[in-house]
Structures are given as structure tokens and as C-alpha cells.
Amino acid sequence: MTRGIVNRILPFSSVDGPGNRTAIFLQGCNFNCLYCHNPETISDCLHCGKCIEECPYGALTLENNKVIWNKTLCKKCDKCLEVCPNNSSPKAISMNIDEVLKEINKTKVFISGITVSGGECTLQCDFLTSLFKEVKKMGLTCFVDTNGSTPLYNQKELIEVMDMAMVDLKSYNPKEHKILTGMDNKVVLENIKYLAGINKLYEVRTVIVPKVLNNHYTVDMTSKLIASLNPNIRYKIIKYRPIGVRTDMIDSYTPSDEMMEALKNIAKENGCKNIILV
Numbered sequence: 001m002t003r004g005i006v007n008r009i010l011p012f013s014s015v016d017g018p019g020n021r022t023a024i025f026l027q028g029c030n031f032n033c034l035y036c037h038n039p040e041t042i043s044d045c046l047h048c049g050k051c052i053e054e055c056p057y058g059a060l061t062l063e064n065n066k067v068i069w070n071k072t073l074c075k076k077c078d079k080c081l082e083v084c085p086n087n088s089s090p091k092a093i094s095m096n097i098d099e100v101l102k103e104i105n106k107t108k109v110f111i112s113g114i115t116v117s118g119g120e121c122t123l124q125c126d127f128l129t130s131l132f133k134e135v136k137k138m139g140l141t142c143f144v145d146t147n148g149s150t151p152l153y154n155q156k157e158l159i160e161v162m163d164m165a166m167v168d169l170k171s172y173n174p175k176e177h178k179i180l181t182g183m184d185n186k187v188v189l190e191n192i193k194y195l196a197g198i199n200k201l202y203e204v205r206t207v208i209v210p211k212v213l214n215n216h217y218t219v220d221m222t223s224k225l226i227a228s229l230n231p232n233i234r235y236k237i238i239k240y241r242p243i244g245v246r247t248d249m250i251d252s253y254t255p256s257d258e259m260m261e262a263l264k265n266i267a268k269e270n271g272c273k274n275i276i277l278v
């Protein structure tokens with residue numbers, strides 16, 4: 001049976017798509033964003049064992065050269081994440097579809113659907129597609145939160161079962177996007193156009209990072225693109241916040257409310273009808 005590497009499952013989330021949702025974070029990402037807010041989801045665990053001795057509660061052990069996480073003993077202090085030199089987590093586990101469904105069943109009556117995020121969830125496309133096929137049978141909606149780097153127009157099976165996607169457009173400038181993430185934004189832009197064309201684009205997201213990015217240009221160009229595709233697609237403009245994120249690779253600060261309002265006005269003047277500031 002198809003298996004996925006799951007970083008964690010959040011039973012309830014109100015910020016990962018419409019309504020109350022169960023959010024599932026898959027391990028592994030092909031971007032390496034300077035301001036990554038989930039750096040422990042980037043890489044697969046190398047089982048180097050470095051985190052074992054740092055766990056104050058004895059929740060990590062080495063068995064057959066593999067780090068084993070004891071969920072019952074874990075107190076969620078995240079000391080293991082702080083010391084991992086590999087942007088990984090010993091708490092990411094391999095799960096089959098039935099095991100994930102068992103978790104979703106616990107929240108099923110309280111949620112309208114699931115959102116699968118990451119890391120970059122579309123890198124585990126077969127697992128994602130199989131999961132969505134089963135979740136749809138439960139009468140729940142299936143959303144994807146993606147960095148947009150996987151050509152979704154080539155993943156017809158996934159697209160068929162996926163209700164909608166939320167796509168990050170971190171920078172409109174391909175060179176700047178590459179400096180920020182490690183990859184240019186060609187496929188991201190193609191995905192946004194493709195998903196809008198089939199009415200499966202729920203939201204485009206941009207994080208505003210003063211000093212580092214040309215935020216004005218990105219919001220201007222992105223909002224023009226959204227307005228040309230469908231002005232009702234939501235544009236979420238997000239403040240960079242140096243809390244719980246990798247801060248050693250970036251020199252920035254949280255943008256002011258005035259700056260955010262000015263960016264919102266640009267998007268509004270360009271024709272976007274559904275803009276939210278976060």
C-alpha cells in the first residue's frame with residue numbers, strides 16, 4: 001500500500017483553507033526558503049542520531065541504525081528540531097493511507113475537509129492522490145497547500161480528486177524567487193494560470209519581507225495576474241514575522257500595518273476583489 005512520510009497532523013486548523021480543517025504536513029521540500037517557517041520539514045531524516053541525546057525525556061532511541069520516536073514519551077519540547085543539522089525531524093513517520101484515515105476519522109464530524117501541506121506535499125503525489133480518493137468517499141473536501149513547483153498540469157489524477165489549491169507566489173521576479181527559494185518561478189506561474197483556468201485555485205499567497213524582497217513589484221504584478229484570471233480568487237498578503245522561523249539567513253523585520261495597507265491598495269486598484277492581510 002502507498003505510504004507517505006508525514007511530519008505531523010494538526011486535528012483542527014482554521015487558517016489552512018475554508019472552514020475547520022484537519023491539516024496534514026508531509027515531509028520533504030524542494031525549496032529552501034531563506035525565511036522558511038517549517039525548516040524541520042525540508043529534508044528526510046538521515047538517522048545520524050544527533051538528536052537522541054538532546055531529548056530530555058528519552059523519547060528517541062536508535063534501533064537497527066534508525067531513530068525511533070516514542071510518541072507517548074514525547075513532551076513536544078522540540079529540542080530535537082533545534083539541534084538537527086539537516087532540517088529534519090525524528091518525529092516524521094511513515095504512514096499508510098489507512099493510518100492517516102484513522103486520524104481523520106477522529107475529527108471527521110467537526111471538519112469540512114482536509115488540507116495537505118508540507119514541506120511540499122505534491123512531491124509525494126501518488127500518496128496524496130490515493131489519500132484524496134479515500135477522503136472524498138468520506139464526504140470531505142480535499143485542498144492542497146503548495147509552493148507551486150510541481151507541474152500540476154501533468155498530474156491529472158491528482159487534479160481530478162483535489163477540490164482546490166492554495167499556491168505561494170513568493171516573488172514575481174524569477175531571479176529574486178531563485179535567490180529566496182533556490183528555484184525560479186516559471187512552473188509556479190504556469191500552475192497558477194492552469195489552476196485558475198479550471199476553477200481550482202482557491203488562494204495565492206505572498207509573504208512580505210522588507211529589506212530583502214521587492215515586495216511592491218511582486219504585489220503589483222501578482223495582483224494584475226489574479227485580476228486577469230479571475231478577480232475573485234483570494235490574494236492573501238502575509239506579514240513576515242521573525243518568530244518560529246529560520247532567522248539566521250535573513251535580515252528583515254515585520255512590515256508595518258501602513259505598509260500592508262498600501263500593498264493592499266495596490267492589489268485593489270489592479271482589480272483584485274478578494275484581498276486579505278494576515
Ligand code: SF4
Nearest residue numbers: 045046049051084090
Ligand atoms: S532528525 Fe536530524 S538530528 Fe535527528 S537523526 Fe534525523 S537527521 Fe539526525
Ligand code: SF4
Nearest residue numbers: 055074075077078080
Ligand atoms: S520534541 Fe519530543 S522527541 Fe523531540 S526532544 Fe522534545 S520530547 Fe524529545
